[in-house]
Amino acid sequence: MFYQVERGITMKEGRIYNFNPGPAALPLPVLEEVQKDLLNYKGEGISILEMSHRSKTFDGIIKDAERLLKEIMDIPQNYKVLFMQGGATLQFAAVPLNLIGEGQFAEYVNTGSWSKKAIQEAQKLGKKVNVVASSEDESFSYIPGDIKVSPNAAYLHITSNNTIFGTQFQQFPETGDVALIADMSSDIACRKIDVSKFALIYAGAQKNMGPSGVTVVIIREDLLEKSPDNIPTMTSYKIIGGKDSLYNTPPTFAVYIVKLVLEWMKAQGGLEKIEQINRQKAGLIYDALDQSSFYRGTARPDSRSLMNVTFRLPSEELEKKFVAEALENGMLGLKGHRSVGGIRASIYNAVPMEAVEKLVDFMKKFEKANS
Amino acid sequence: MFYQVERGITMKEGRIYNFNPGPAALPLPVLEEVQKDLLNYKGEGISILEMSHRSKTFDGIIKDAERLLKEIMDIPQNYKVLFMQGGATLQFAAVPLNLIGEGQFAEYVNTGSWSKKAIQEAQKLGKKVNVVASSEDESFSYIPGDIKVSPNAAYLHITSNNTIFGTQFQQFPETGDVALIADMSSDIACRKIDVSKFALIYAGAQKNMGPSGVTVVIIREDLLEKSPDNIPTMTSYKIIGGKDSLYNTPPTFAVYIVKLVLEWMKAQGGLEKIEQINRQKAGLIYDALDQSSFYRGTARPDSRSLMNVTFRLPSEELEKKFVAEALENGMLGLKGHRSVGGIRASIYNAVPMEAVEKLVDFMKKFEKANS
Numbered sequence: 001m002f003y004q005v006e007r008g009i010t011m012k013e014g015r016i017y018n019f020n021p022g023p024a025a026l027p028l029p030v031l032e033e034v035q036k037d038l039l040n041y042k043g044e045g046i047s048i049l050e051m052s053h054r055s056k057t058f059d060g061i062i063k064d065a066e067r068l069l070k071e072i073m074d075i076p077q078n079y080k081v082l083f084m085q086g087g088a089t090l091q092f093a094a095v096p097l098n099l100i101g102e103g104q105f106a107e108y109v110n111t112g113s114w115s116k117k118a119i120q121e122a123q124k125l126g127k128k129v130n131v132v133a134s135s136e137d138e139s140f141s142y143i144p145g146d147i148k149v150s151p152n153a154a155y156l157h158i159t160s161n162n163t164i165f166g167t168q169f170q171q172f173p174e175t176g177d178v179a180l181i182a183d184m185s186s187d188i189a190c191r192k193i194d195v196s197k198f199a200l201i202y203a204g205a206q207k208n209m210g211p212s213g214v215t216v217v218i219i220r221e222d223l224l225e226k227s228p229d230n231i232p233t234m235t236s237y238k239i240i241g242g243k244d245s246l247y248n249t250p251p252t253f254a255v256y257i258v259k260l261v262l263e264w265m266k267a268q269g270g271l272e273k274i275e276q277i278n279r280q281k282a283g284l285i286y287d288a289l290d291q292s293s294f295y296r297g298t299a300r301p302d303s304r305s306l307m308n309v310t311f312r313l314p315s316e317e318l319e320k321k322f323v324a325e326a327l328e329n330g331m332l333g334l335k336g337h338r339s340v341g342g343i344r345a346s347i348y349n350a351v352p353m354e355a356v357e358k359l360v361d362f363m364k365k366f367e368k369a370n371s
Numbered sequence: 372m373f374y375q376v377e378r379g380i381t382m383k384e385g386r387i388y389n390f391n392p393g394p395a396a397l398p399l400p401v402l403e404e405v406q407k408d409l410l411n412y413k414g415e416g417i418s419i420l421e422m423s424h425r426s427k428t429f430d431g432i433i434k435d436a437e438r439l440l441k442e443i444m445d446i447p448q449n450y451k452v453l454f455m456q457g458g459a460t461l462q463f464a465a466v467p468l469n470l471i472g473e474g475q476f477a478e479y480v481n482t483g484s485w486s487k488k489a490i491q492e493a494q495k496l497g498k499k500v501n502v503v504a505s506s507e508d509e510s511f512s513y514i515p516g517d518i519k520v521s522p523n524a525a526y527l528h529i530t531s532n533n534t535i536f537g538t539q540f541q542q543f544p545e546t547g548d549v550a551l552i553a554d555m556s557s558d559i560a561c562r563k564i565d566v567s568k569f570a571l572i573y574a575g576a577q578k579n580m581g582p583s584g585v586t587v588v589i590i591r592e593d594l595l596e597k598s599p600d601n602i603p604t605m606t607s608y609k610i611i612g613g614k615d616s617l618y619n620t621p622p623t624f625a626v627y628i629v630k631l632v633l634e635w636m637k638a639q640g641g642l643e644k645i646e647q648i649n650r651q652k653a654g655l656i657y658d659a660l661d662q663s664s665f666y667r668g669t670a671r672p673d674s675r676s677l678m679n680v681t682f683r684l685p686s687e688e689l690e691k692k693f694v695a696e697a698l699e700n701g702m703l704g705l706k707g708h709r710s711v712g713g714i715r716a717s718i719y720n721a722v723p724m725e726a727v728e729k730l731v732d733f734m735k736k737f738e739k740a741n742s
Contacts, residue, residue, distance in 0.1 A: 016416030020423050023623055028410075031418050035409040039402050045387030046703065047402050049582045049628070052391050054709075085456040085584065086605045089619040093603035124601055206620055211420045213456065213584045213622030230495055232464035234457045235603065248460040249577055251584030251622060252394055257420070332417065338425075 017355040020333035021163055021346040022207040030260045048256050053249050061259050062245060068262035072271055075195045075218060082217040083245040083255050088185045091202040091215060092121035094235040095181055098227045099154050100127045106154045110134035111143055112162035114183060140165040142300040147173040155179035161187035164337040166310030167303040172197055187307045190349060191275040199223055205254065208348050210261050214254035274349055281347050281356040282306045288360045294367040298342060312342045319343060322366055329362055388726040391704035392534055393578040396721040401631040419627050424620050432630050433616060439633035443642055446566045446589060453588040454616040454626050459556045462573040462586060463492035465606040466552055469598045470525050471498045477525045481505035482514055483533035485554060511536040513671040518544040526550035532558035535708040537681030538674040543568055558678045561720060562646040570594055576625065579719050581632050585625035645720055652718050652727040653677045659731045665738040669713060683713045690714060693737055700733055
């Protein structure tokens with residue numbers, strides 16, 4: 001139903017190029033569809049915002065969203081897709097509460113701020129956690145290799161993409177029978193992956209999937225049975241999964257947009273095509289970094305993210321000037337995370353090639369003018 | 372900025388009258404504003420859906436929402452307004468986790484399905500709970516009077532309006548020094564109340580405040596200090612309050628709509644005027660029930676809700692016919708909750724007088740045709 005991304009369309013109606021790290025750019029055709037139907041959804045006489053989560057229409061929307069995600073990510077039949085609230089932060093609690101039983105422990109890989117928060121949340125809930133690998137020794141500039149997991153761990157938890165540091169797992173640890181769990185908030189559905197290697201994947205939607213306010217959880221069905229009864233209902237995979245994400249009122253509008261984004265992804269040609277475009281987009285910027293002595297990429301080349309490209313300029317003054325001039329040229333959101341500084345270009349699925357081309361062009365001009 | 376509700380405007384562009392229990396009707400001017408700004412928010416070049424929660428613009432929106440709610444509900448200065456996720460269901464856990472300390476207990480009033488869920492959630496989290504009053508003996512058709520609270524209870528919890536049973540507290544229990552806590556999901560800001568009587572009020576937004584996906588929490592500041600450190604971050608009033616609801620990415624779009632709804636409420640003349648209209652609206656339907664021997668209201672007259680008017684017809688067949696014919700006449704959402712049957716007209720703030728007049732007119736015609 002959506003047309004392909006073409007040159008020029010994001011600039012329609014005074015829109016600018018959005019490199020925000022999240023909430024982030026959405027496909028323009030999705031926004032147009034939302035706008036068109038906002039007062040009267042498909043002739044039903046009410047807005048989607050006013051629609052009961054128990055209506056046939058919404059039931060179709062949430063089922064479509066699950067079906068489309070399974071199709072696009074090639075998710076095996078023995079997995080369920082849940083739509084939860086509370087972002088990755090609630091999952092940081094839900095994962096250990098559901099899956100670390102009495103006397104058990106879990107293992108974590110620490111590749112940045114979000115990994116750390118996941119580890120700390122498990123610990124403060126009284127769970128035993130081992131950090132089996134970390135890249136903190138080099139400012140989280142790489143993804144550790146050769147990760148070993150204890151065979152009796154409840155699970156191994158990784159953060160597949162590190163938004164702040166611009167790193168991303170290129171291949172995933174082999175965990176044998178131990179459940180592999182990934183926070184994919186910032187790189188879900190950016191490339192083809194083998195979902196069957198994971199027991200559980202979760203992602204706040206606000207980067208590659210939709211707006212903030214909904215969290216996508218992909219869970220292997222046998223895990224649903226592990227949830228103990230004495231944990232908050234809204235963290236229980238068994239309860240939320242048992243009611244197909246309709247235990248209580250879900251964030252209906254956010255789920256609706258996720259469905260539209262998935263339709264748009266399918267119209268783009270699915271994950272194979274999207275990955276190809278993402279590699280081209282990221283390649284353009286990394287090539288520009290590698291060919292320059294003015295810009296310096298912060299992630300080790302073997303750990304570079306397809307989604308968040310982080311780099312530094314010769315001085316903080318020049319970085320400030322870069323961000324300001326980029327904005328004057330219609331490019332928003334290029335400032336690095338406040339904890340690390342520098343520049344960050346977040347180039348999620350919905351950021352079109354033309355935006356990246358424009359950025360690279362600007363980078364070259366800026367270098368020439370300021371070298 | 373919004374115009375007053377006038378006759379006829381809700382029927383614009385094929386829209387129908389929406390009596391949904393929640394997610395529910397929103398003011399049409401709010402929807403129109405959302406639609407207008409959807410692709411390019413106030414000339415910023417991006418959608419509100421794509422905007423960073425750390426941007427100045429969104430910071431202004433969330434601060435405006437807090438300020439407007441404080442103004443409209445006349446909330447004292449020593450209270451904070453939080454925007455959380457997970458609906459009332461997460462609050463059912465958050466309240467006992469934050470406020471029932473080691474060796475303490477809390478008391479609850481049981482006035483229906485949602486009270487019961489709140490009680491059960493506290494119990495399953497291992498908290499001690501006394502039910503000090505209940506109307507279960509008469510199918511929750513009334514609000515118990517003369518509620519006594521133990522002076523050493525951590526708090527007394529009530530459900531101020533019972534969506535399913537059409538009952539509402541007319542006055543609130545006197546609790547002395549004991550914290551009074553209310554789930555006001557279905558009647559927040561429907562009438563003037565003395566907020567200083569409450570230690571904490573929470574409400575899923577999807578009835579009187581906005582779309583689903585955001586929960587409004589009004590909390591007296593001294594309570595923030597009570598949160599223990601070993602509870603999930605997303606349930607901690609101390610952490611969420613300490614970061615002014617920006618600990619992690621909030622449901623930005625839902626908060627934006629809450630702000631617009633509050634602006635609309637202010638433009639209507641504030642709570643005094645809204646309460647007056649709500650009493651007129653509910654009065655029209657209750658008068659029709661009282662004057663008829665065909666319809667039978669299910670709530671005891673002294674406990675009737677301003678928000679959800681529940682009634683029965685002589686037979687289930689007639690109820691089915693009533694709901695179907697009402698829909699043919701442009702009135703949606705009149706079916707009673709699946710657990711109790713019958714008819715329910717949810718007439719939240721955004722449901723205009725004309726919708727209620729049309730419903731009462733239809734009720735009279737239906738009675739005549741089917742008596």
